[in-house]
Amino acid sequence: MTDAQETTAAEPDLRTPGDERRLPPPSQAPVDVEPAPIPLLEPREGIPPVVTTAEALAEVVAAFAAGTGPVAVDAERASGYRYGQRAYLVQLRREGAGSALIDPVGCPDLSTLGDALADTEWILHAATQDLPCLREIGMAPSRLFDTELAGRLAGFPRVGLGAMVESVLGYALEKGHSAVDWSTRPLPEPWLRYAALDVELLVDLRDALEKELDRQGKLDWAHQEFDAIASAPPAPPRKDPWRRTSGMHKVRRRRQMAIVRELWNARDEIAQRRDVSPGKVLSDTAIVEAALAVPLDTRTLAALPGFGHRMGRRQLDQWQAVVDGARALPDLELPQPGQAMTGPPPPRSWADKDPAAAARLSAARAAVTALAEELNMPQENLITPDTVRRVCWEPPADPSPEAVAASLATYGARQWQIDLVTPLLTTALAAAA
Numbered sequence: 337m338t339d340a341q342e343t344t345a346a347e348p349d350l351r352t353p354g355d356e357r358r359l360p361p362p363s364q365a366p367v368d369v370e371p372a373p374i375p376l377l378e379p380r381e382g383i384p385p386v387v388t389t390a391e392a393l394a395e396v397v398a399a400f401a402a403g404t405g406p407v408a409v410d411a412e413r414a415s416g417y418r419y420g421q422r423a424y425l426v427q428l429r430r431e432g433a434g435s436a437l438i439d440p441v442g443c444p445d446l447s448t449l450g451d452a453l454a455d456t457e458w459i460l461h462a463a464t465q466d467l468p469c470l471r472e473i474g475m476a477p478s479r480l481f482d483t484e485l486a487g488r489l490a491g492f493p494r495v496g497l498g499a500m501v502e503s504v505l506g507y508a509l510e511k512g513h514s515a516v517d518w519s520t521r522p523l524p525e526p527w528l529r530y531a532a533l534d535v536e537l538l539v540d541l542r543d544a545l546e547k548e549l550d551r552q553g554k555l556d557w558a559h560q561e562f563d564a565i566a567s568a569p570p571a572p573p574r575k576d577p578w579r580r581t582s583g584m585h586k587v588r589r590r591r592q593m594a595i596v597r598e599l600w601n602a603r604d605e606i607a608q609r610r611d612v613s614p615g616k617v618l619s620d621t622a623i624v625e626a627a628l629a630v631p632l633d634t635r636t637l638a639a640l641p642g643f644g645h646r647m648g649r650r651q652l653d654q655w656q657a658v659v660d661g662a663r664a665l666p667d668l669e670l671p672q673p674g675q676a677m678t679g680p681p682p683p684r685s686w687a688d689k690d691p692a693a694a695a696r697l698s699a700a701r702a703a704v705t706a707l708a709e710e711l712n713m714p715q716e717n718l719i720t721p722d723t724v725r726r727v728c729w730e731p732p733a734d735p736s737p738e739a740v741a742a743s744l745a746t747y748g749a750r751q752w753q754i755d756l757v758t759p760l761l762t763t764a765l766a767a768a769a
Contacts, residue, residue: 373508376501379532384435386425386523388442393449396428396436401452403433406481408459408538411466412531414519416615419607423469424518429535430456437531440473441521447474457481459538461497463565471570480566481558483538486545489554489561491712501537504544509533554711557752561717564750576671582620587627590670591663595627597671598662599655618642618655626659679722680729692768696728699764707760719757723747727761735765 387393400407412425426446429435438446458477460466462484470476487495494500498509513530520527549555574580578600587593600623607614622642631637634652637659638644643652680686686694704724708715715721726747732739741758749757 371506373502373506376507376509376533376536378529379435379536381434383525383528383532384437386528387436387438390443393438393443393446396433396438397449397452399433400428400430400436400449403430405431406457406459406539406542407453408535408542409466409470409475409477410460410531410534410538411469412518413469414517416515416613417517418519418613419611421469423466423473425523425531426470426473426475427531427535429538431539435532435535437528441519445474450475454478459483459542461500461538463562467565468570477566480562481542481546482562482565483541483545485561485565485717486542486549486558488717489558489713490545490548490552497534500541500545504548505537505540507537509537552712557750560750560752564748581623583624586624588673590667590673591665592627592630593671593673594665594669595630595659595662596623598658599623599626602655602658626655630663631656631659680725683725686729690729693729696731696765696768697725699768700724700728700761703760703764704757707756711756719744719749719753723749724761728765731765735762737762740765 385392387396407428407430410427411423412427413421414424415421418424423440426438426440427435428438428449438449440446453475455478458480460477460480460482463480463482467476483497483500484495487500492500492503494503498511501507501509510530510533513527516527518527523531546555549558576597578597581596581600584596587596599618603614603618603623607617610617619642622640625640625642626637629636629640631640634649634656637656638647638652643655680693681689683694683697686697701724704719705715708718711718723744727740727743732743737758740762741754744754744757744761
């Protein structure tokens with residue numbers, strides 16, 4: 337047992353966040369009982385001041401440009417409180433620069449910082465969640481290391497930041513402020529402490545996971561995944577986002593669908609104007625209930641869930657006017673049921689539509705599942721289910737390994753995935769044929 341393992345709970349100050357205290361790899365059983373995780377209560381240099389001015393930002397840019405090694409990056413949003421997914425706090429940490437907390441409200445353009453770190457590897461946890469809001473303020477990495485994705489590839493059963501820090505480094509992070517309203521100003525000190533601690537150990541976690549991935553022979557796979565994330569273009573706007581309203585499956589008639597669409601669009605316009613979450617303006621449940629009931633007046637509308645006694649007369653009139661407008665639309669302007677199909681139909685219908693395709697999919701799924709279990713990683717990280725469906729629905733005319741590999745590449749599979757999955761799909765396609 338190491339000295340670090342012998343440290344008692346009464347002596348947490350003797351441990352530094354840089355100490356390694358990793359558990360055995362997830363594929364091996366521990367040989368003894370690990371000590372309880374040590375609570376990480378304070379950043380090692382204390383809570384840094386929040387950067388809100390151009391002058392303070394310039395100092396941070398200079399400090400981080402002069403730092404060494406990768407940079408840990410995180411962002412806090414106000415999901416559920418504000419409209420959109422903009423960043424309300426950006427946290428960074430780098431060797432030689434320490435930690436920084438930047439307020440994007442006071443400093444809305446961080447492109448100078450992004451430029452200073454352009455050639456640096458960025459460490460993020462669940463990168464795809466934070467990259468869109470970081471790009472909005474001028475920060476986009478050319479190289480990154482995603483600790484959540486690394487945990488998935490390495491086979492860890494829990495890959496949240498707190499769980500990863502605990503299982504890999506032996507520290508416990510306090511996660512009580514993850515869902516607070518980060519648009520609050522000034523930000524309370526406990527929230528700032530929490531935010532600073534989120535990047536406190538990201539570099540240590542990255543280094544430990546890199547060693548584990550290398551030990552398992554998966555490090556090159558991880559680098560290919562990270563490169564794909566960093567080079568991916570921003571996602572295009574969703575077409576007909578109103579169709580994703582919760583409970584939409586209950587709405588069958590085109591006139592009712594029009595009510596959902598008009599209420600959704602009116603709600604979104606109000607939410608954007610007020611800068612509040614759309615759900616705070618009108619719930620999805622209320623929209624669907626109104627569509628199903630097609631109320632003819634405000635009295636009927638007020639009796640529906642989501643339009644209760646707390647809603648004022650003026651608001652009721654507003655929503656009823658939207659419903660009335662949808663009721664008056666000519667048939668040509670009513671939405672069509674469903675969306676244009678851009679891929680294979682739902683797999684549950686394959687047996688009726690194309691029994692041969694259903695057989696191919698069944699064989700492919702079984703082979704992919706078996707390999708994912710052998711590699712100790714989630715099946716969706718080995719190859720996306722959508723890619724498997726597309727190849728099985730429209731296989732190459734000549735399902736040779738070369739043709740299957742080319743088909744996988746067309747759908748965005750990385751080379752390591754192509755190398756592993758091509759033999760499986762080739763065999764599955766041939767067996768089903």
